[in-house]
Amino acid sequence: MADKKPINPILKLTLEIGPIAAFFIAYLRLRDQVFTIGGTEYDGFVLATAGFIPLILVTTGILWALTGHISKMQVATAVLVVVFGGLTVWLNDDRFFKMKPTIIYALFAGVLGAGLLRGQSYLQFVMEEVMPMQRVGWMILTRRLAFFFAALAVLNEVIWRTMSTDMWVNFKTFGLTIAIFGFFMTQGALIQKYGIEEEKDDQG
Structure with missing residues (x-):
């Protein structure tokens, strides 16, 4: 590789x-x-x-x-x-493109959820090098992210089916980006609690 x-x-x-x-x-x-x-x-x-x-x-x-x-x-x-x-x-039907975020977030939620059912955090496999953390922290974060992605999938369905195209485009461009950024910002306490960098500092 x-x-x-x-x-x-x-x-x-x-x-x-x-x-x-x-x-x-x-x-x-x-x-x-x-x-x-x-x-x-x-x-x-x-x-x-x-x-x-x-x-x-x-x-x-x-x-x-x-x-x-x-x-x-x-x-x-x-x-x-x-x-x-x-x-x-x-x-020539805009509904297919509007459904794309639903499929993406439902897929991510499903993959993370399948890993949790097997007692694994697939998120850890992807992000561990960037953000070292204890396994229990990864399991909690993965569970939260799976539910978050599932909520985004539902929200996208509600917005594109009930609101105007202008509203959906603004939601896709700004709403989803802000929501994802906000989610990870609110996980700071979890990352700080289970992060392993402090263990390295103690050894120094």
Whole structure:
């Protein structure tokens, strides 16, 4: 397996957040317009989605080229973008793309939940090098994150089915990002309690 290569954090963040920001800007510019292509009318949302698909593939490819590694989460996200984004464009139906976050978060919740049923924290396998912590801490954090992802899946379903497209785009662009950031910010006490860095300090 190829070793991970260092990458500038700002560049990494740009590559990860860039496609979402580009989708949001494209939607704002195109949302009130209708385009006829090949005799079929497409609204701005569908065209913004069509542009998002290759962009997420390009940025994911650049991340892989620069770091020699992409996470399973990034791979799953890219695959689901291609599948559901492609269905949105092919069938000219925005519902498929709006369902994508539901599938992603339900999948993450299911994977984490399956690991918990086996007495394992799959989250620990992914993040242990970045955030060393005792096993009991990983189990608690994984349980909380599984429930959190399940809640996001339900929330996405409620919003896209009951609210306007504008509301859903704002939720996807800002709401989900803020929610995930906020979740990890609120786990500080847990990480501090079960973090193993203090043990290293005691030995110094």
